[in-house]
Amino acid sequence: MTIKKNVLLLETIAEEALVMLQDQVNVLTGYDSISLQKAIDKYTINAIITRGKGQINKALLDACPALQAVARCGVGLDNIDVHEATARNISIIHAPASNxxxxxxxxxxxxxxxxxxxxxxxxxxxxxxxxxxxxxxxxxxxxxxxxxxxxxxxxxxxxxxxxxxxxxxxxxxxxxxxxxxxxxxxxxxxxxxxxxxxxxxxxxxxxxxxxxxxxxxxxxxxxxxxxxxxxxxxxxxxxxxxxxxxxxxxxxxxxxxxxxxxxxxxxxxxxxxxTPHSGSLTATTYRHMCVYTISNVLALLRDEKPESRSVYNLSALQRQA
Structure with a gap:
């Protein structure tokens, strides 16, 4: 089922995950500042997906007011402003424990x-x-x-x-x-x-x-x-x-x-x-992290419930601290 949504990729992802994404949404790429600005200016962005380096910060969130989800094909969320995204009720998707x-x-x-x-x-x-x-x-x-x-x-x-x-x-x-x-x-x-x-x-x-x-x-x-x-x-x-x-x-x-x-x-x-931050880049784990994250982003964009553990809950973690 194709969803009339626009998803912005800040980095490359595993081929199988990319095919899943392309099959259901319009995929845009913002691998550099020029392509990123072009995508933001031309399209209404519904979700942004990154891996370990693409930054999803306040400025990018400001530029994409229709966002439903931001996601990282990985575990840690250092490169996502989780406080700002949470304050805007934007769902944060990742792949906990996958690595x-x-x-x-x-x-x-x-x-x-x-x-x-x-x-x-x-x-x-x-x-x-x-x-x-x-x-x-x-x-x-x-x-x-x-x-x-x-x-x-x-x-x-x-x-x-x-x-x-x-x-x-x-x-x-x-x-x-x-x-x-x-x-x-x-x-x-x-x-x-x-x-x-x-x-x-x-x-x-x-x-x-x-x-x-x-x-x-x-x-x-x-x-x-x-x-x-x-x-x-x-x-x-x-x-x-x-x-x-x-x-x-x-x-x-x-x-x-x-x-x-x-x-x-x-x-x-x-x-x-x-080593060059390559610990999670084995073929098996890289594929799993990407496929898992993309499948849950797509579920959310279809107005379905993503797996509960894929959704980062800042307030729950703050209560545990």
Whole structure:
């Protein structure tokens, strides 16, 4: 069934999801400022869809007064002004928990790479330096204490994988979870963990989670992993900790600014591994996030009820905080 509605895409989406959308609505693209302005000037926009970079801010909401929905083919909503959209009774659609498995896998991959110094070993072999094995310096996950800050869907997946590796898992969270892992304060976690992994959103309530004071609590042999949000860490303090050997290593899939300015002290540091925010871009997860989000946007535009968990409820989350 074709709906006489106009949907604006700020970024590309999976082919299957795009076909679903084109089959039912008029699809417009605003991948750059020129095409975006042209679409807004010429059409009445009923829904806007983005992924991780296209910004749905107050200015764009002002320019599209007929909006019924804004959506992100993903989990976090950092690039959508959820307060402004909620105030205007615009539905916010996303794909919660859709990336839990793939981000957990990516986290363990970074953990293994960093702990075992695999990247350096691979590069040395590619340079035909097999004598590298005589100076190899790495360790294993088994027996190490993993401290997880934020034990939501992703954090719990990471905990299960780490448990399978024989790690001792502890966690800090605003609420107690029904899990077989020991809950501690964040201070205790930072002091006890051999590896710390972040799995919580960046919000104005949480803000910068780890600054110089928090980093100084960690063991000098500890590793820090961030596959959540780059702004959770004070990166100036992080570089200083790495430079003074008060932290052994850092791996991340997220940075406060992406891509960062080049050269970059953190990206270029010999004790860091940074991937280009690609943790959710596996073929399976990317397709699922896009198809799920689009199907629920289309349901809303047909005046049907989207799946309840796909609709972001700001007021409910504020009551829980």
């Amino acid at each position: 839990a498995s793939t981000i957990a896998e990516h986290t363990l991959a970074l953990m293994l790479m960093l702990t075992r110094n695999l990247y350096e070993s691979i590069q040395q072999v590619k340079n035909n330096n097999w004598n590298w094995r005589n100076q190899y310096n790495g360790d294993e996950l088994h027996g190490k204490t993993l401290g997880i800050i934020g034990l939501g869907n992703i954090g719990q997946r990471v905990a299960k994988l780490a448990d399978a590796f024989g790690m001792n898992v502890i966690y800090s969270s605003r609420s107690t979870k029904d899990v077989p892992y020991r809950q501690v304060t964040q201070t205790e976690l930072l002091q006890q963990a051999d590896i710390v992994s972040l799995h919580l959103p960046y919000t104005t309530v949480i803000g910068t989670l780890l600054g110089a004071q928090e980093l100084n609590l960690m063991k000098t042999t500890a590793l820090l992993i961030n596959t959540a949000r780059g702004a959770l860490i004070d990166h100036e303090a992080l570089v200083k900790a790495l430079n003074t050997n008060s932290l052994a290593g850092f791996a991340a899939d997220v940075l406060p600014e992406e891509p960062p300015k080049h050269p970059n002290a953190l990206v270029d540091h010999r004790h860091t591994l940074i």
